Amino acid sequence: MNQAKISYAKMKTPLGAHLWIARSERGICRIEFNHSESEFRAMLARIWPKTTLVKNEAALQKPLVELEEYFAGQRRKFTFPLAPEGTAFQQKVWQAVSAIPFGQVTTYKSIAQKLGKPPAVRAVGHANGSNPLPIVIPCHRVIGSNGDLCGYGGGIEVKRKLLQLERVDF
DSSP: OOEEEEEEEEEEEETTTTEEEEEESEEEEEEEEEEOHHHHHHHHHHHHHSSSSOOGGGGHHHHHHHHHHHTTTOOOSSOOOOOOOOOOHHHHHHHHTTOOOOOOOOEEHHHHHHHTOGHHHHHHHHHHHSSSSOOOOOOOGGGTTSSSSOTTOOHHHHHHHHHHHTTTOO
């Protein structure tokens, strides 16, 4: 990313967790759970060392409103621009994850099969775990083949609460 500036803001959620959200000139580039501001800024500075970091809720107004609507059960899809960075394979996985409908789940195995790479279940899991935009790219909707709520960057309890918010039976 060659952006000169990344704006960021903090958001409280009803999950018992807070979110940090960051936006480049291209779109939302990072969402993280439960970091302190200094930890989040340090993470952004490591990823994009030649950028200026600016705390600016106004620059993130639309995504913040849409996320609030999601948590209130009033939104199922997001309309703000996204700019996740990753490998070509990660991008394909995130695209497949983005296609999982609200209130439904799928498995890592199913995504690997949809990508035409059935043996790549672990690689799909790793790509899903590297998702820089949780909730928006709904990696919480991916579960293990046995129905287990496998790892989640915000923690398994947050994943469970997100699925409950979407009224998923698991």
